[in-house]
Amino acid sequence: MAEITYRQALHDTLREELLRDENVFLIGEEIGRFEGSYKITAGLLQEFGPKRVVDTPICENGFVGLAIGAAMLGLRPIVEIMTINFIALAMDEIVNHAAKIYYMFGGQCPVPLVIRTPGGGGQQLSATHSQNLEVWFAHVPGLKVVAPSTPADARGLLRTAVRDDNPVLFLENLALYNTRGEVPDGDYTIPFGKARVMKEGHDLTIISYSRMAVVALDVARRLEQERQLSVEVVDVRSLRPLDHETIVNSVKKTNRAIIFEEDWRSYGVGAELAATLQEEAFDYLDAPIQRVAGAEVPLPYSKPLEQAALPSARQLVEAVDRLAIRKRRVVYA
Structure with a gap:
């Protein structure tokens, strides 16, 4: 197994899922030309083009709502919200729509949506940019919420999230991006609900x-x-x-x-x-x-x-x- 960073494990998994399934696309603020605030999406715009790596305005409720609609129509969007602190702007879309549509439509309309977002303190980013708000979403039936701590878990859980037909909140931590660890090769997945x-x-x-x-x-x-x-x-x-x-x-x-x-x-x-x-x-x-x-x-x-x-x-x-x-x-x- 190769030893890589948490950041690289995320990047490589996103790339592999984009290659595997043409319905997968990325959407978020500055993820394309700027390559993401934390460089998780570095090089992906050049490789996959602007239809698969979509830069958005600063409008979380808008692009999360767009991604929910795309998921309902059969695509598999992966949203990057720059930090979890900004997720409050899309609470209605996530809690009142993404979490409930699959259930309310009697299982006829899956919502295969992944929302990636980092959080956590220790970076001297002050009160409104250093929060851990995962309990808001873990409280809501219809959402799946995962928080990997190692590069291997980041890889395995992200791949599972992309292939799941339910909306998944994928929580990262800013202080983990440069941590290193062994990561399995191949089509490695980790099932949800397994500590x-x-x-x-x-x-x-x-x-x-x-x-x-x-x-x-x-x-x-x-x-x-x-x-x-x-x-x-x-x-x-x-x-x-x-x-x-x-x-x-x-x-x-x-x-x-x-x-x-x-x-x-x-x-x-x-x-x-x-x-x-x-x-x-x-x-x-x-x-x-x-x-x-x-x-x-x-x-x-x-x-x-x-x-x-x-x-x-x-x-x-x-x-x-x-x-x-x-x-x-x-x-x-």
Whole structure:
């Protein structure tokens, strides 16, 4: 397997799907001549032309609505919204139309639409450009929502999303684009609704997704080396549909759970995960479920304040300390 960046995995998968199916096309702001704000679509306009790589005005509700209509008529649009912070402008199109048409038409009119969009903080882009709004969409029946944390998962889940007949929100994280990892060759896909055990363990479980899953894995490995603490890390990957079985079975094994997420704590994805564990693994819990999430404030522009508001490895270790038998304390900067 080749080792490539998260960005390259997305680019290569888009190109391969454009080659595979002439009904696939890309649409979004500055994705053609400018090659995308994050260069995911670099070179694709030159290769496939302006009918397959469509630059749009700054009008999210307009081009998302166009893509929904195209999907209803048999095309397979992949929309790029420059950041998830701009997705609010297309909420009506996504929530009231894309999510409901397949159901309301009795399965006669699929909507094979993918909306790719990055989010997350830590880039000093301030409050209105640093959000994690995935819970808005994971709440809505009719939408599928995935959030890959590795280049391999980005490739496998994106290919699955493009071939799905339902609308899919495909969540990326700005801080992951330059991360590297091995990516399988060939027609590699990952089914929706399947979490991944990134690291096995028996003392406690950390449940996470997207960038925080990468941080959790690093913390778990260091805790094992420095404190001989065996931590299992579960990457949810698919927020809707959610893999209850893998999450619950992990906690049944370790008897302790920490939910680690970048978005705000109240009413978030972590709240749904905690409710799932309370309902399906209550008798196996030896301690209260811990949640580590972002501070409930609009993310500050100031770098020190931004870092203070984001969830950190240090906070995760402190949560571990509240649950696990102390073997040797680890201090993180």
